[in-house]
Amino acid sequence: MVEIRLTNTLTRRKEPLVPLDPRNLRLYLCGPTVYDRAHLGNARPVVVFDVLYRLLRHVYGAQHVSYVRNFTDVDDKINASALARQAAGAPGTLESLIAERTAETIGWYHADMDALSALRPSIRGEVSDRAEPRATAYIPQMIAMIETLVAQGHAYAAQGHVLFEVRSCPGYGRLSGRSIDDMIAGARVEVAPFKRDPMDFVLWKPSDASLPGWDSPWGRGRPGWHIECSAMSEALLGQSFDIHGGGIDLQFPHHENEIAQSCCAHPQAGFASIWLHNEMLQVEGRKMSKSLGNFFTVRDLLDQGIAGEVIRYVFLMTHYRKPMDWTADKVREAEATLRRWRALAGDAGDGAAPDAGLVEALADDLNTPGALARLHQMAREIAGGGGTGDGRRAVFLSSARALGLLAAQADQAPRGPDLSELRDRLQALRIAAKASKDFSDVDALKARLAAAGVAVRMTADGVELTAGAGFDPAAILRLEQQP
Numbered sequence: 001m002v003e004i005r006l007t008n009t010l011t012r013r014k015e016p017l018v019p020l021d022p023r024n025l026r027l028y029l030c031g032p033t034v035y036d037r038a039h040l041g042n043a044r045p046v047v048v049f050d051v052l053y054r055l056l057r058h059v060y061g062a063q064h065v066s067y068v069r070n071f072t073d074v075d076d077k078i079n080a081s082a083l084a085r086q087a088a089g090a091p092g093t094l095e096s097l098i099a100e101r102t103a104e105t106i107g108w109y110h111a112d113m114d115a116l117s118a119l120r121p122s123i124r125g126e127v128s129d130r131a132e133p134r135a136t137a138y139i140p141q142m143i144a145m146i147e148t149l150v151a152q153g154h155a156y157a158a159q160g161h162v163l164f165e166v167r168s169c170p171g172y173g174r175l176s177g178r179s180i181d182d183m184i185a186g187a188r189v190e191v192a193p194f195k196r197d198p199m200d201f202v203l204w205k206p207s208d209a210s211l212p213g214w215d216s217p218w219g220r221g222r223p224g225w226h227i228e229c230s231a232m233s234e235a236l237l238g239q240s241f242d243i244h245g246g247g248i249d250l251q252f253p254h255h256e257n258e259i260a261q262s263c264c265a266h267p268q269a270g271f272a273s274i275w276l277h278n279e280m281l282q283v284e285g286r287k288m289s290k291s292l293g294n295f296f297t298v299r300d301l302l303d304q305g306i307a308g309e310v311i312r313y314v315f316l317m318t319h320y321r322k323p324m325d326w327t328a329d330k331v332r333e334a335e336a337t338l339r340r341w342r343a344l345a346g347d348a349g350d351g352a353a354p355d356a357g358l359v360e361a362l363a364d365d366l367n368t369p370g371a372l373a374r375l376h377q378m379a380r381e382i383a384g385g386g387g388t389g390d391g392r393r394a395v396f397l398s399s400a401r402a403l404g405l406l407a408a409q410a411d412q413a414p415r416g417p418d419l420s421e422l423r424d425r426l427q428a429l430r431i432a433a434k435a436s437k438d439f440s441d442v443d444a445l446k447a448r449l450a451a452a453g454v455a456v457r458m459t460a461d462g463v464e465l466t467a468g469a470g471f472d473p474a475a476i477l478r479l480e481q482q483p
């Protein structure tokens, strides 16, 4: 079996991946906060971890890999953006504005990441909403974990908040490699009267009547960001799992705090064995970020006619542990290469095993530049002729596909009817209607879905859409394009 080696941020070494359970290799990636389109930087971890996910599926088998990537759909940035839209005159309650926006953003995220040929997360190979948990669906688990931390003396309640007491956690700072005192000196920690120590961070905070909130032992409130991932990873992957990932910007404080919470709640468990972090996509030497305003979205590039596969290739050109820039030269190189490679692969058959040298490059800490170099070499050999052309072309094609490149046209076209965006929209309208007692928008969308051959079933926890007889994809497309 191929030995996979990964650089573990926790130990700062390249280490062999030793699965806790080879029949269920478990991977958690911190997903997006859903209030806006993903920018190109947000797509880098998705592509990097998709390469890892594909490699794990190749080595261990798709049913033996679980990949969970969450949606953070409760967050102060989401609240602030909904409040701003309300202030600008958008109709509806804050709750309905938030529900609409998070559902819409999740639909955009899926469409954009699908365009980059990123496989959807799955649990033991099964793609479902469970593999992409929304934080708001796991509030009871978060409350239970906070209660455990309070009971074990690692957290305290004060003025409607619950704070994690950082100095109660022996290994705190190990992931980021800093002492608590250095962190206080270097970080912009929020000093607040209810904190015993400025480093203590929020597990739970109070919500006034105008903000989303849930009942808890500490009053109506909402979770802090860090506890979301600790609770969701435990619920779906267990107290110990193999790999936890994200961008390097999450190393501190988000991941340091996740470790503190999970390891103090379950001192006998290991939490994540390997911490894997991708470096940043930069613009003129600075991280591309919403707050700096130096960003463009994946959708902007797709709309300019740059193929998702080209964006993916540009990411693969740089090793994940190095910062990178997006340049027009790289785009030209990717487009020319992919055009040549498609022509070379021609009608090669599917199903060959990928080249061992390429798999070896990926197993060596996801060396994607090395894997691309191997593909270039294979392409030169095929172009140079030689008798066994067909077999070589089949290996070339499956090797490119191991990297998520040269997908079959059928894979790129939407597979069957994807009704998730419309389902999310109907659900958002329904939440809004419950608040406003005006169901006319819900009824109108239901009628249009029925006319397009879609059966609608409303249950206590959600909406189910199924394509029935008379399903009309063109009508669905028109519905999707209507605001």
Ligand SMILES: Nc1ncnc2c1ncn2[C@@H]1O[C@H](COP(=O)(O)OP(=O)(O)OP(=O)(O)O)[C@@H](O)[C@H]1O
Pocket (backbone or CB within 6 Å): 030, 031, 032, 033, 034, 040, 041, 042, 043, 044, 045, 246, 247, 248, 249, 250, 278, 279, 280, 281, 282, 287, 288, 289, 290, 291
């Ligand atoms: N410039 C970047 N390069 C690579 N990864 C990034 C970049 N910016 C954010 N990420 C990663 O994107 C993922 C989603 O993060 P999230 O939705 O919280 O974005 P964000 O941090 O709010 O973005 P921003 O920093 O622009 O506000 C995280 O894993 C984060 O590390």
Ligand SMILES: [Zn+2]
Pocket (backbone or CB within 6 Å): 029, 030, 031, 229, 254
């Ligand atoms: Zn997280």
